[in-house]
Amino acid sequence: MDFFSSQDAAKRNTARLIAFFVLAVISMVVLTNLLVMLALGFLNPQTLAGQQINWPVFFAVGCGVLAIVTLGSSYKVMQLSGGGDKIADQLGGELIAPDNGDVKKQRLLNIVEEMAIASGVPVPPVYLIPGNAINAFAAGHTYSDAVIGVSRGALEKLTRDELQGVIGHEFSHILNGDMRLNIRLMGVLHGILVIGLIGYYLLRFTPRSRNSKGSGGFVLLGLGLVVIGYGGTFFGNLIKAAVNRQREYLADSAAVQFTRNPDGIGGALIRIGSIKEGSVLNTPGIAEISHSLFSQGFTSSFTAFFATHPPLGKRIKRILPSWDGQFKPLVSPDDSTAHKPAPASKERLDKSRIGMMAAGAAVMSSTKVVGQIGNPTANHVSHARKLIEAIPEDLKKSIHSSYGAQAVIYALLLDQNVAERKNQLQYLSTAVDPATYDEVMKQTPQTAALGAAYRLPLVDLALPTLRQLSVNQYKKFKTNLLALIAADNKLHVFEWTLQKIVLHHLAGVFENNSGTTEKEPNIKRAKEAGTILLSMFINNLQQKGIDKEALRKEVLQEIQWIDGERLTGEKFSLGDLDAALNDLIGLKPRYKEMLLSACATVVLADKHVSTLETELLRAVSSGLNCPMPILLS
Known part of the structure; x- marks a missing residue:
């Protein structure tokens, strides 16, 4: 699957969504105006054809409808910010x-960690959702603030391969920008629904006795608003369902590519069909986020119309063409091997093997390198698993604590120069608590x-814990990180790379600045920023024997x-590169x-x-919200 084509498709779907929203609001303005004028006596239904429209009233009502819908949508989007x-x-x-001591929960976390590192994204926090049905979801604005949710039924009833297939499906939604569209859909539909809710409350609280003068007009107004608001929501849900079904097929295909095991995701879908609960979660608000789920999460009288997912049978048949149509699990959940961890790698990654992989990546073309963005494979997952296995257990355990996660970032920034490192450690001894300082000394x-x-794998493992810091803890951590970088009054390439990746992803959580308001730069600024970016690569990387x-x-x-002309003739700083990336984040995917x-x-x-070159490429790609996996030939 082409990441950039998927991003283009997501932008087109967003444009269609906006067009639908505009048409829906215009229709609601016209209908609500007619309704208000009839209810309040500005129009006489018996002589409607020959009457002049009261434009001041029409304009006032139109502004009111626009304000209500906009505020309703904004409220929902802010609620999910x-x-x-x-x-x-x-x-x-x-x-x-x-x-946590729970084998099945740890198995789930291991799968998510492997896939995140393979994809080149921060490890997302994982939530357990109540319910015995089998379902899951990915949610967030970008992969910086994404989370994975898995139902208890999926955790308990799926084998490791099946669970990996489900998580691979959800990672496809993370990588392809589907999550942001899901949140926008929720906002748009809520804004339209508010009109219906106003009508509902008008009907509920308007007196209906014969002595209540003028109550008939308000009852008519309330009834009309209910029809308009809920009617708009009805058609909006139809559009939401149609948009989502095709994306589910694409995510299923991506999961097969990710795991190279169609029996995994296919088996999970078969198991859904084999149990009484299926994938239906009896959780309040589940219908609102149904389009974010792995499988259909609710039932209603109009399920055939509102189904946000294709029928199970069709999804399974696409993945497993030889499936016989029987919902009989491929592997018994009671199988003694069903819940065992993935088999240990026969070899751990040593430095010489990593060097061989880097050499293999060097013979790739730039097209193949970029083709891996947002498009990891089973080889990437296998490589990520070996990387994680090679990390000492006590270091992995430490990274999962708030002081340990901060300590690993500080340890990575310590200078090789003895004098500079002494200055950095002296700063840390007064800036952090003793437990964190001791952990830095232990981890270094x-x-x-x-x-x-x-x-970078250590950074990816630390990021979900860093996301759980309080705002004050984050501010202090950021201050310390920047102070360690500035200790020698120089900004080295790796220091820039690390701070770019860490702060870019944490800004989306703590500073509401994850690229959710990407603004496309004008042509002049895009040209200048692109020139700075490529000039930094040409002039700062040590390319031996290259003209x-x-x-x-x-x-x-x-x-x-x-x-x-400026590519080789002008020097730019890493600070210039930082500003350039901030401008380029809004570029169209193809650029x-x-x-x-x-x-x-x-x-x-x-x-x-070199490792430094791959890190720089990863940081730039990450800064453009394009997740680059580990480079493998």
């Missing part, structure tokens, strides 16, 4: 803590022994809309693809890919 955690809380979700030799290839002028010409063949392909061309020019 906290990201996926808000939706999980709304469904009564329980955050699953690492090292462990992180150094693992090597550079483990730096920079020849490399500049090669880059210009891939991307013509940047300033070729982002061009930029990242050109960056990959520079990295691959000397047929050698």
Whole structure:
């Protein structure tokens, strides 16, 4: 699947959604105006054809309808502005803590960690949703604030392969931008529904006795608003269902590619059909987020019309063409092997093997490198599992605590120069509590022994715990992080890379700045920012035996809309790069693809890919909200 095509499709769906919203609001303005004028006596139904419209009243009512719908939508979007955690809380979700002692919960967390590191995204927090049915969801604005929710039924009844298939399906929604569209759908439908709710309360509280003068007009108004509001919601739900069904087929296909095991997700769907509860969750508000679920989450009289997911049989047949139509689980949940962890790797990743993989990545083309963005495979998952296995158990356990997660970031930033490191440690000794400082001292030799290839996986593992900090704790952590970087009055490439990845993802949680309001830059600024980005790659990476002028010409063949003269003739700082990425985040997906392909061309020019180069490529890709997995040939 093409990540950038999926992003384009998501933007087109959003545009269609906005068009639907505008048409719905215009229709509601016209209908509500007619209703108000009839109810309040501004229009006489017997002489309607020859009457002049009272335009001041029409304008006032129209503004009122617009205000109500806009406020209703804004309220719902603001209610969900906290990201996926808000939706999980709304469904009564329980955050699953690492090292909880429950084998099945730990198995689920292991699967999520493997897939996140394989995808090049922060590990999302995982919530357990009440209910014996089998279901799951992914929610959030971007992958920075995403969460995974899994029902207790799925946790208890699925084998590891089946659970991995379900999680792979949800990661597809995270990577392809489906979550943001889901939240916008919820906002739009709520805004339209508010009109119906106003009508409902008018009907409920309007006196109906014969002595109540003028009550008939308010009853008519209330009844009309109910019809308009709930009618709009009815058709909105039809559109929501139609938009979602096709995305579910795509996510199923992505899960098969992710796991290379069609029996996994296929078996999970078969198991849903084999149990009494199916996938229906009896949780308040489930219908509102039904389009975010793995399978149909509610039933109603109009399920055939409002079904947000294709029929189970059709989904299974696409994944397992030889399926016989019987809902008989492929593997018994009581099988002694069903809930065992994934088999241990025959070999752990050592530094020489990582070097071989980097060399393999070096012979790839820039097109293949960019083609991996948002498109991880089973090989990436296997590689991620080996990376996690190689991390010492006490270090993994420490990362799951708030002081340990902060400590690992601090440890990664400690300078190799003895004098500079002494200054950094002296700062930390007064800036953090003793437990965190002791953890930094303990983790420093462990992180150094693992090597550079483990730096970003450690960051990915730490991010879900860092997301649980309080606002004050986050501010203090950010202050300390920036102070450690500034200790030597220099900004090194890895320091910039680490702070870009960490703060970019945490800003979406603590500063409401995850790129949810991406604004497309004008042509002039896009050209300037793109030039700065590529100039930094050409001039700052150590490309042995490469003619920079020849490399500049090669880059210009891939991307013509940047300033070729400034690519090699002007020096830019990492601070300039930071500002450039902030401007480029709003670019259309295809232009982002061009930029990242050109960056990959520079990295691959000397047929050698260093860890620092892959980290820089990952940071830039992450800054553009394009998740880049581990580079594998």
